[in-house]
Every structure is written in C-alpha cells, then in structure tokens.
Amino acid sequence: xxxxxxxxxxxxxxxxxxxxxxxxxxxxxxxxxxxxxxxxxxxxxxxxxxxxxxxxxxxxxxxxxxxxxxxxxxxxxxxxxxxxxxxxxxxxxxxxxxxxxxxxxxxxxxxxxxxxxxxxxxxxxxxxxxxxxxxxxxxxxxxxxxxxxxxxxxxxxxxxxxxxxxxxxxxxxxxxxxxxxxxxxxxxxxxxxxxxxxxxxxxxxxxxxxxxxxxxxxxxxxxxxxxxxxxxxxxxxxxxxxxxxxxxxxxxxxxxxxxxxxxxxxxxxxxxxxxxxxxxxxxxxxxxxxxxxxxxxxxxxxxxxxxx
Amino acid sequence: xxxxxxxxxxxxxxxxxxxxxxxxxxxxxxxxxxxxxxxxxxxxxxxxxxxxxxxxxxxxxxxxxxxxxxxxxxxxxxxxxxxxxxxxxxxxxxxxxxxxxxxxxxxxxxxxxxxxxxxxxxxxxxxxxxxxxxxxxxxxxxxxxxxxxxxxxxxxxxxxxxxxxxxxxxxxxxxxxxxxxxxxxxxxxxxxxxxxxxxxxxxxxxxxxxxxxxxxxxxxxxxxxxxxxxxxxxxxxxxxxxxxxxxxxxxxxxxxxxxxxxxxxxxxxxxxxxxxxxxxxxxxxxxxxxxxxxxxxxxxxxxxxxxx
Numbered sequence: 211x212x213x214x215x216x217x218x219x220x221x222x223x224x225x226x227x228x229x230x231x232x233x234x235x236x237x238x239x240x241x242x243x244x245x246x247x248x249x250x251x252x253x254x255x256x257x258x259x260x261x262x263x264x265x266x267x268x269x270x271x272x273x274x275x276x277x278x279x280x281x282x283x284x285x286x287x288x289x290x291x292x293x294x295x296x297x298x299x300x301x302x303x304x305x306x307x308x309x310x311x312x313x314x315x316x317x318x319x320x321x322x323x324x325x326x327x328x329x330x331x332x333x334x335x336x337x338x339x340x341x342x343x344x345x346x347x348x349x350x351x352x353x354x355x356x357x358x359x360x361x362x363x364x365x366x367x368x369x370x371x372x373x374x375x376x377x378x379x380x381x382x383x384x385x386x387x388x389x390x391x392x393x394x395x396x397x398x399x400x401x402x403x404x405x406x407x408x409x410x411x412x413x414x415x416x417x418x419x420x421x422x423x424x425x426x427x428x429x430x431x432x433x434x435x436x437x438x439x440x441x442x443x444x445x446x447x448x449x450x451x452x453x454x455x456x457x458x459x460x461x462x463x464x465x466x467x468x469x470x471x472x473x474x475x476x477x478x479x480x481x482x483x484x485x486x487x488x489x490x491x492x493x494x495x496x497x498x499x500x501x502x503x504x505x506x507x508x509x510x511x512x513x514x515x516x517x518x
Numbered sequence: 519x520x521x522x523x524x525x526x527x528x529x530x531x532x533x534x535x536x537x538x539x540x541x542x543x544x545x546x547x548x549x550x551x552x553x554x555x556x557x558x559x560x561x562x563x564x565x566x567x568x569x570x571x572x573x574x575x576x577x578x579x580x581x582x583x584x585x586x587x588x589x590x591x592x593x594x595x596x597x598x599x600x601x602x603x604x605x606x607x608x609x610x611x612x613x614x615x616x617x618x619x620x621x622x623x624x625x626x627x628x629x630x631x632x633x634x635x636x637x638x639x640x641x642x643x644x645x646x647x648x649x650x651x652x653x654x655x656x657x658x659x660x661x662x663x664x665x666x667x668x669x670x671x672x673x674x675x676x677x678x679x680x681x682x683x684x685x686x687x688x689x690x691x692x693x694x695x696x697x698x699x700x701x702x703x704x705x706x707x708x709x710x711x712x713x714x715x716x717x718x719x720x721x722x723x724x725x726x727x728x729x730x731x732x733x734x735x736x737x738x739x740x741x742x743x744x745x746x747x748x749x750x751x752x753x754x755x756x757x758x759x760x761x762x763x764x765x766x767x768x769x770x771x772x773x774x775x776x777x778x779x780x781x782x783x784x785x786x787x788x789x790x791x792x793x794x795x796x797x798x799x800x801x802x803x804x805x806x807x808x809x810x811x812x813x814x815x816x817x818x819x820x821x822x823x824x825x826x
Contacts, residue, residue: 251617251618251621252617252620252621252624253617281592282590282592282610284589284590284592284610284611284614285593285610285611285613285614285617286614287611287614288610288611288612288613288614288615289614289617289618291611291614291639291640292614292615292618292635292636292639293635293639294618302590302592302593302596302610303592303593303595303596303599304596305593305596305613306592306593306594306595306596306597306599306600307596307600309559309560309561309593309597310559310597310600310602312560313559313560316560327600327601328600331599331600331601332599
C-alpha cells in the first residue's frame with residue numbers, strides 16, 4: 211500500500227523516523243511544507259524540507275531537531291567578524307545544502323528536482339517532495355503587524371499574538387510534480403503531528419489540494435500535535451488560543467474534519483473521543499508523546515494499524 | 519607623500535606587506551585587479567582583493583598566500599557530500615567573506631563600498647579599492663579556445679598556451695570611486711611585482727587610466743615580477759614567451775614604458791640596465807626575491823628610496 215505523509219518540520223520528521231520502520235521505502239512519499247522557506251544572507255533555506263531530509267538520513271542534530279549533527283559554525287563566526295549578526299544559526303555542513311540549492315535554483319532547476327538530488331546524496335530512498343516548486347512564504351499576522359514567518363518564529367520567539375496567516379502567492383502555486391499523483395495512488399494518507407496552521411496549513415492552502423484529499427479513495431488519518439491541551443513543542447496551542455479555537459486534540463480534528471477519516475489522539479485525551487466521533491471521524495488513542503525512538507516507532511505502528 | 523599601488527594578488531600582497539612598514543597608513547591607497555573575480559557556487563569571489571585584504575590584515579594563509587590562516591573546509595566537505603566537486607578550494611572563514619559580499623552586492627551596494635566595510639572589519643586602515651565597481655571578467659584566449667580566467671588558472675593550471683586576453687566589458691567600465699582622485703593626488707605610484715597581463719593589465723585597460731598615469735605629476739615606479747628570465751611564481755614568464763615577447767625584466771619595463779619613470783630590477787639582472795635606460799626609464803637594482811619578511815621589507819624600502 212502506498213502511503214503519503216503531509217509533514218512540517220521537527221515533529222513530523224520525528225514521527226516519520228518511526229514510520230519508516232513500518233513502511234517499505236518505495237511506498238512512502240512525504241509532502242513537506244515550504245511556507246517557512248526564507249532567504250538567509252542571500253541563500254535559500256528550506257527548514258522543514260531539510261529537517262525531514264536530515265532526520266530520515268539519520269544525520270539530524272538530536273539536541274535541536276534541526277540542522278546537522280556535530281556541525282561546526284565557522285562561517286557563522288566569519289560572518290560575525292564581518293559585522294553580521296545572523297539571527298538564525300546555520301552550521302557549516304547545513305550551509306553546504308543551502309549554497310548548493312541556491313545555486314541550482316539560480317541555474318533554473320526546480321526545488322523538487324533539487325530536493326530529489328539532495329535526498330539521493332543523503333542516501334534517502336523514500337520520496338520527499340516539497341509541497342510546491344513556487345515560493346509561498348508564510349506571513350504571520352499578529353497584533354504587532356504582519357511578520358515574515360522566520361521573524362515571527364525565531365526572532366520574536368512566537369511571542370506576538372496571532373490573528374491569521376497568509377501564504378503569499380499560494381493562489382497561483384501548484385502542487386509540486388508528483389504530489390497529486392502520489393495522493394491519487396495512495397492507499398493511506400497521514401497528516402503528521404505538525405502545527406495545523408503553519409505546517410499543514412500551507413499544504414492544504416494549495417489550490418485544489420484540500421478537494422483532492424476529500425475525493426481520493428485513500429484512508430486519511432491525522433495524528434494530534436496536542437496532548438492534554440498543550441503542544442509538545444512550538445506555538446500550536448498558543449495559536450489555537452489566540453485564534454479563539456478550543457485548545458484540544460478535538461480542535462485540531464475539527465480543522466481537518468472535511469477530509470480525514472481517522473484521528474489519533476493521546477491516551478490522556480480519551481474524554482475527547484465522543485467529541486471527535488461526533489464530527490464523523492473515527493477516534494483512536496495511542497501514546498503520542500515521542501520521547502524515545504521506541505515510543506516513536508510504536509506510535510507509527512499504531513497509526514499503520516488503523517490502515518490495516 | 520601619498521602613494522598609490524596597483525596590485526594583483528599574492529605577489530602584490532606580499533610586497534605591500536613590506537611597504538606598509540615604510541608608508542603611514544593614511545598615505546597608502548591600493549588599487550586592486552578585479553579581472554579574476556568569478557562566481558563560485560553562486561557566490562561572488564574576488565581573489566586578488568581578498569588576498570590583499572587578508573595579507574594586510576595579517577590573516578593570510580602563509581602556505582598558499584591566499585585564503586585565511588588556519589581556516590577549516592567543512593562547507594567544502596558538505597558540498598562534496600552533495601556531489602559537487604568544486605575545483606576551487608574555499609575555506610569556511612573565507613566563504614563568510616563571499617557570502618557577505620554577494621548578499622551586499624545583491625542588495626545594491628557597490629564593490630568598493632563593500633570592500634571598505636570588509637577592510638574596516640579586518641582592521642585595515644590603508645585604503646583598498648577595487649579597480650572598478652563593474653564586473654570585468656578576464657577571458658584568456660588560448661590555443662584551446664577562450665577560457666574564463668579561473669578555469670585557465672586553477673583548473674587548467676595555466677597549461678594552454680596563451681594568445682591574448684579580453685577584459686569583458688572593460689570598455690564601458692569606470693575606475694572605482696576614489697581611484698582617479700588617488701592617482702591625481704599621489705606623489706608616487708608603485709606598480710607591484712604582479713603579472714603585467716592578467717593582474718596589472720586589467721587595471722591599465724580601464725578607459726582613461728593609462729592616460730591618467732601618463733599625465734599625473736606622480737613619480738611612477740614598477741617592480742619586476744621577473745628575475746633572471748623566470749617568474750618567481752605564476753605564469754608571467756610563460757605568457758611572455760607564448761606571446762612572443764622577450765622573457766626578461768626589460769620586457770616587463772617595455773610594457774609599462776609609456777608611463778613609468780623608474781623600474782626596479784633584480785640584482786641578477788644588472789646586465790639589463792642599459793636596455794631599460796634606453797627606454798627612457800631609470801633602472802634600479804635591488805634584491806627582489808621576497809623570500810622572508812625582512813627581504814620583503816627591504817625591497818619595499820628600496821622602492822621608497824627611489825621616491826625620496
């Protein structure tokens with residue numbers, strides 16, 4: 211059975227690192243958010259794509275979840291010597307990816323083509339696709355004004371209360387080559403435990419994509435990024451609160467209710483089962499905290515059992 | 519007395535590292551060749567400018583003469599992991615310069631403005647100017663066809679016999695801001711012991727520059743890059759041979775005869791004095807091999823004595 215996963219960054223990458231134990235390499239396609247892509251010192255950086263790639267290659271930095279393990283920061287030191295104060299720490303090996311990608315983009319290659327080459331060189335045999343080849347930068351509307359995503363996320367540490375999001379240019383963006391085909395051919399689709407607004411949201415905003423998810427024969431399951439009313443990591447819970455939504459796994463299920471069949475919520479949230487079932491979604495409980503490789507693999511297995 | 523030096527890369531930088539002991543910081547302006555600038559993985563690299571900057575900052579790699587001392591090569595390793603085989607080894611700290619410069623150029627700053635900022639950050643108080651703010655890439659015409667300079671120089675190791683040179687776009691390039699002013703105000707101009715074709719040649723090809731050198735009141739002296747019919751380093755001698763010129767210090771003096779007053783040749787070449795004098799140029803002998811810091815300082819002192 212062919213599986214498609216919709217993924218953001220660190221949380222999704224972790225979940226996928228468990229999933230790959232249950233899915234044959236040739237059967238998995240991961241569609242990754244590119245809304246948080248940005249320019250850093252003129253280089254094109256794709257944080258979610260790289261986090262998924264590095265994690266599946268077994269080369270991610272286990273402390274941060276992003277960047278490359280045991281990387282050095284010489285170039286960053288050099289830039290500081292030159293009076294630059296980059297607010298985004300990029301390691302030397304990681305930088306090689308951005309230099310390569312930027313140069314390839316400038317020479318006319320598409321992001322999906324470049325991503326395929328990078329995955330090959332990292333020895334990844336699962337298919338990793340950017341959600342689109344067009345830049346669709348996320349703008350976060352806050353009480354302090356509209357902020358480019360990385361400025362909101364890294365520089366402002368998600369502090370300004372959120373009013374909404376724009377994925378700039380998404381109305382004319384197309385899913386990257388292979389995305390639609392993979393969804394049409396899929397037996398199952400997993401929505402990774404990622405932020406529904408800024409990780410899965412940009413993917414769902416691609417013209418036609420949400421309709422495709424509603425229509426395809428695949429069984430679609432989402433894994434909660436919220437446990438007992440809190441996000442394990444990142445601003446998901448805060449955003450739900452700021453947007454006036456109920457901060458719970460059921461609130462996330464509601465955001466996906468038009469296209470998911472199944473929802474995996476945490477054991478701590480059993481009391482939400484009826485609320486989710488009332489949305490016409492099958493609810494499943496599992497231990498969703500990915501606090502060890504074993505726990506992550508077991509969560510992925512639980513999700514795969516839904517599809518069997 | 520204000521001094522202007524026309525400079526190429528490694529040889530010039532070495533000479534200048536001696537000259538700065540004899541010239542007050544505020545009196546020296548170095549005009550540097552930019553004909554060998556090139557793009558490396560999409561980044562704008564200025565080898566001669568950087569060699570002069572790093573050397574005068576005391577941070578040059580003493581083994582190679584270019585690059586930064588004790589630099590690491592992590593990004594290069596990362597690029598190799600990605601299947602790139604860059605034929606130009608660029609270190610991590612060096613790369614910071616290129617990333618910074620490329621980003622600043624893209625944001626609309628001029629090369630001379632960026633160079634000034636880099637020099638400030640490197641603690642250099644002499645004035646270093648690129649010869650022009652316009653790209654003027656050197657094309658080396660060889661028996662194997664026309665080659666971009668770095669391809670001829672690094673990739674082909676100067677092997678293909680040379681037929682001539684084009685400095686692309688030089689006919690519409692202007693000397694960088696400050697170059698003409700510095701030459702007009704100079705009491706002395708030194709042509710560093712650099713390759714006359716590919717280091718000094720591009721500078722002299724700037725529209726009007728050669729005429730300026732002919733007309734200004736400054737006393738102008740050139741230091742030979744040829745000792746006993748051989749270049750200490752690089753393809754100068756081979757080029758003279760391939761171009762059908764006499765391979766000697768006198769041959770170099772001839773290339774500059776319309777604007778120099780003095781020529782410094784090596785002690786080994788005393789027999790050439792009459793040949794140089796016959797060109798209407800005063801000939802001076804000195805130990806020109808810069809094989810130690812002392813020898814370099816003494817050579818620079820000898821040159822400064824010509825101006826006193």
